[in-house]
Amino acid sequence: MTVITKWSSELTTLSRVELLEKIRAQINERRFAHVLRVEEKALELAQDKNVNLEKVSLVALCHDYAKDRPDEEMIARIKAGDYDQEMLKFGSAIWHGDVGAELVSEELGINDAEILNAIRLHTVGASEMSLLDKIIYVADYTEAGRDFPGVEEARQIAAVDLDEAVSFATKHTLQHLIETNQKIYPKTLTTYNRWVAKL
Amino acid sequence: MTVITKWSSELTTLSRVELLEKIRAQINERRFAHVLRVEEKALELAQDKNVNLEKVSLVALCHDYAKDRPDEEMIARIKAGDYDQEMLKFGSAIWHGDVGAELVSEELGINDAEILNAIRLHTVGASEMSLLDKIIYVADYTEAGRDFPGVEEARQIAAVDLDEAVSFATKHTLQHLIETNQKIYPKTLTTYNRWVAKL
Numbered sequence: 229m230t231v232i233t234k235w236s237s238e239l240t241t242l243s244r245v246e247l248l249e250k251i252r253a254q255i256n257e258r259r260f261a262h263v264l265r266v267e268e269k270a271l272e273l274a275q276d277k278n279v280n281l282e283k284v285s286l287v288a289l290c291h292d293y294a295k296d297r298p299d300e301e302m303i304a305r306i307k308a309g310d311y312d313q314e315m316l317k318f319g320s321a322i323w324h325g326d327v328g329a330e331l332v333s334e335e336l337g338i339n340d341a342e343i344l345n346a347i348r349l350h351t352v353g354a355s356e357m358s359l360l361d362k363i364i365y366v367a368d369y370t371e372a373g374r375d376f377p378g379v380e381e382a383r384q385i386a387a388v389d390l391d392e393a394v395s396f397a398t399k400h401t402l403q404h405l406i407e408t409n410q411k412i413y414p415k416t417l418t419t420y421n422r423w424v425a426k427l
Numbered sequence: 428m429t430v431i432t433k434w435s436s437e438l439t440t441l442s443r444v445e446l447l448e449k450i451r452a453q454i455n456e457r458r459f460a461h462v463l464r465v466e467e468k469a470l471e472l473a474q475d476k477n478v479n480l481e482k483v484s485l486v487a488l489c490h491d492y493a494k495d496r497p498d499e500e501m502i503a504r505i506k507a508g509d510y511d512q513e514m515l516k517f518g519s520a521i522w523h524g525d526v527g528a529e530l531v532s533e534e535l536g537i538n539d540a541e542i543l544n545a546i547r548l549h550t551v552g553a554s555e556m557s558l559l560d561k562i563i564y565v566a567d568y569t570e571a572g573r574d575f576p577g578v579e580e581a582r583q584i585a586a587v588d589l590d591e592a593v594s595f596a597t598k599h600t601l602q603h604l605i606e607t608n609q610k611i612y613p614k615t616l617t618t619y620n621r622w623v624a625k626l
Contacts (some may be wrong), residue, residue: 399605403602403606406601406602407606408626409598409624414613414625421611424608425610425611427516
């Protein structure tokens, strides 16, 4: 896998070293390693698909940019911004997609609409998902460091059918949340109804 | 268990025989037997609780009144009425609660708001549920004819803690729907988030 070291100037003027430094400053070490593995898996999934590899790389590197921000800052941004205020009942696991897109734009100067949308959707998905959205959603679920029952099956499905992998990831994520009595964000159900139940 | 044979005239002027005849004319035999078992279980759950037993009986008998109506009639009513039009993407399993309340009012002349609300909620539940709502929701899940893995546990929980039984029924219903890739009505998730995840 060739790592992308320079992106088109319309996407970002940062070099790879500069971007990684900025990201590393925002998230813990374990998460930074995860981000690099998501990039690797996402580029692997993107092979032979009609998708911009530079965007794949940038979304992967930036997708968890906001995940280690203090709750107070996230809450303040959700209250101040044009967000679904229901989101406040949930936690960082939900917030970091939508708010992350805002922060990546503001602080990293990356403004490509497709990139920001894929960051927004990467945890909860959506009924409409672009190829880029699906690649990140599935790469985040199947990157090499993931280790849970079913991950190997998810990887095999992802290698042959991205839509089926979106379905698999969504179904199994929901099952895990319910098994452990965790709250479920309504948009996750929308994703389930489209990709699993094929409503 | 004493069966209620006469209801207060503010609730209905129909005798038990008259009401059962009208219900029997609307639903198949198997479902009619289910309805009688729901009444029995609901009255059992209502024992020693601060709830109007006449209403318990009426809701139980009327809760599936609309379940065997032709889809075309249900769809026409949903389109013409003040319903969430998203409901059209679902089926009779979802429609018969809301539309059933309308039909019970129109055709049986039962207009008590608490009774109609319990009919509305009996399949999908809600974040706010009255004692009457909960009794019907749980009785429908645990009546003596039900036979699925976990039903005995559900009955035992229902006998001691109605809220826990609402939670159990909601969780297991969702798990079954997901296991079989069936679509999930958003209000069911609202019920889950309140009663299972305690959002």
